[in-house]
Amino acid sequence: MSKPIKFSIKKELDGKPGRAGVIETPHGTIHTPAFVSVGTKASVKALTPEQILETGAExxxxxxxxxxxEPGDERVKKFGGLQKFMNWHGPTMTDSGGFQVFSLGAAYGKEISKVVSITDPSQLLSERSLDGEEPRLAKIGQDGVSFRSHHDGTLxxxxxxxxxxxxxxxxxxxIFAFDECTSPTESYQYQEEALERTHRWAKRSLDHHNSLIRANGGIGPALFGIVQGGREEALRKRSAEFIGGLDFDGFGIGGSFAKEDMETAVKWVNEILPKDKPRHLxxxxxPEDLFMGVENGVDLFDxxxxxxxxxxxxxxxxxxxxxxxxxxxxxDTGPLDPxxxxxVCKNYSRAYLCHLxxxxxxxxxxxxxIHNLYFIINLVKQMRxxxxxxxFQEFKTKFLSKYSK
Ligand SMILES: [Zn+2]
Incomplete structure (x- = not known):
C-alpha cells in the first residue's frame, strides 16, 4: 500500500523538538508548522475559497x-467529495466528530465546582471547532456514542x-480516528476508563480504515490517531505509547486543556510519538500557544x-x-495593523472597520x-x-515582547 501522504523534516531546532517540514498530499503541499483554517461545515465562515487562499491558508x-x-456524507460523496463540493482545491482534513459528540453532551454537562486542582477554571480552553451547535444528550457505550441531532432531535x-x-x-x-474527549475536570478513574475506550476505538478505526483502503485498491486518505489522557502525566504518556505504536500516518493531540497544563502535556506526548510522522495539536x-507548540515539535494547529x-x-x-x-x-484613519x-490592512482604516x-x-x-486568519497563518509561517x-528564539522574543506587553 502506498502512503497517502509524505512527511519530511527540513530542519530542526537546536536542543528542542521543534521542526520545519513538508507534508505532501494528493491535493498539494503543506509547509509545516502550519495553521489549518477551520471550515466546520465545508465553509470557512464568511469567506469564499478565493478569500481563504488570500489568507495564505494551505x-x-x-x-x-x-x-x-447536514448535508449528509453520502450527498457530499455524490458531488465528488469535500474539495469539489466546496470548490477548495487544496488539501483538506476532517476531524472525527468525537469532540462534538462529547462536548456538552457528556463530559461538559457536569458540575465544574468539583474541580479544585485547576487554579483558574476560566483558563479552561475549549477546542476543536466547537462552533455553537452541539449535540444533545450524548450517551457513551462501549461500542460508540448515541446522541440527538442539534437540528431536529433525531437519534x-x-x-x-x-x-x-x-x-x-x-x-x-x-482524517482522524474516533476518540472520546474528556473534560480535564473529570476524575482520574473516569479519565482512565475513557482513555482505554479511546485506545480500543483507535484500533478499531485503524482496522476499518485499512479494510476500506484495501477494498479500494490501496487508495484512500491518511488516518491520524488521537492521543488523549487529560492533564495526567501517566495517562498522557500511556496514550502516546499506545497510539504512537499503531500504524497511523500522523497524530492528533487532543483534549481540553487548562492553559497551565498544555505545555507539559505537549512535551510528554511529543517525547514519545515517532519523530517521522506529523503531529497536530x-x-x-x-499566538503564545502556537510558539509553545512549534517549539515543542507540533507541526499542525487548527x-x-x-x-x-x-x-x-x-x-x-x-x-x-x-x-x-x-x-x-x-x-482612527490608520490601518488595523501597520x-x-x-x-484588509493595506486597504481599509480602523474607522471603517469600526463602522462596519x-x-x-x-x-x-x-x-x-481575512485579517485574523492571515495574521495567524502568517505568524506560523514566520515561525517556520x-x-x-x-x-527562532530571537523571533519569538521579539514578537511576544510587543504582542503581550
Ligand atoms: Zn491584516
Missing amino acids: VVLANTYHLYL HYITPEKSIDIQHNLGADV LGIGE CVAPTRNGRGGTLYTSSGKINVRNAEYRE ECGCS YRAHEMLGGTLGS QAILDGN
Whole structure:
C-alpha cells in the first residue's frame, strides 16, 4: 500500500523538538508548522475559497459530525467529495466528530465546582471547532456514542467504524480516528476508563480504515490517531505509547486543556510519538500557544478563534488583540495593523472597520476574518522561516515582547 501522504523534516531546532517540514498530499503541499483554517461545515465562515487562499491558508479542516447531519456524507460523496463540493482545491482534513459528540453532551454537562486542582477554571480552553451547535444528550457505550441531532432531535449512533465510513465518504486527504474527549475536570478513574475506550476505538478505526483502503485498491486518505489522557502525566504518556505504536500516518493531540497544563502535556506526548510522522495539536491557535507548540515539535494547529473573533470584531495586531468596535477607533484613519501585509490592512482604516461592526454589516465579519486568519497563518509561517534561518528564539522574543506587553 502506498502512503497517502509524505512527511519530511527540513530542519530542526537546536536542543528542542521543534521542526520545519513538508507534508505532501494528493491535493498539494503543506509547509509545516502550519495553521489549518477551520471550515466546520465545508465553509470557512464568511469567506469564499478565493478569500481563504488570500489568507495564505494551505489546508482546510471540516467537521464530520456537522457534515454527517447536514448535508449528509453520502450527498457530499455524490458531488465528488469535500474539495469539489466546496470548490477548495487544496488539501483538506476532517476531524472525527468525537469532540462534538462529547462536548456538552457528556463530559461538559457536569458540575465544574468539583474541580479544585485547576487554579483558574476560566483558563479552561475549549477546542476543536466547537462552533455553537452541539449535540444533545450524548450517551457513551462501549461500542460508540448515541446522541440527538442539534437540528431536529433525531437519534443517531456513531461507532468508530461509522465515523471512518463517514470520513471516507467526505473524502478529505487526512482524517482522524474516533476518540472520546474528556473534560480535564473529570476524575482520574473516569479519565482512565475513557482513555482505554479511546485506545480500543483507535484500533478499531485503524482496522476499518485499512479494510476500506484495501477494498479500494490501496487508495484512500491518511488516518491520524488521537492521543488523549487529560492533564495526567501517566495517562498522557500511556496514550502516546499506545497510539504512537499503531500504524497511523500522523497524530492528533487532543483534549481540553487548562492553559497551565498544555505545555507539559505537549512535551510528554511529543517525547514519545515517532519523530517521522506529523503531529497536530487540535483546537489550539492563540499566538503564545502556537510558539509553545512549534517549539515543542507540533507541526499542525487548527482553531476556530481567528474566524470567530473576526466575526465579532476582536482582531489580532502585532501589539496585541483589540476590539475594533470600541469607540476609540471611530476616528482612527490608520490601518488595523501597520505591520500586517493582508489586503484588509493595506486597504481599509480602523474607522471603517469600526463602522462596519457597529452597523452590523456582513462585510465586517469577512474583512475581520481575512485579517485574523492571515495574521495567524502568517505568524506560523514566520515561525517556520525562523526555524529554517536558525533564529527562532530571537523571533519569538521579539514578537511576544510587543504582542503581550
Ligand atoms: Zn491584516
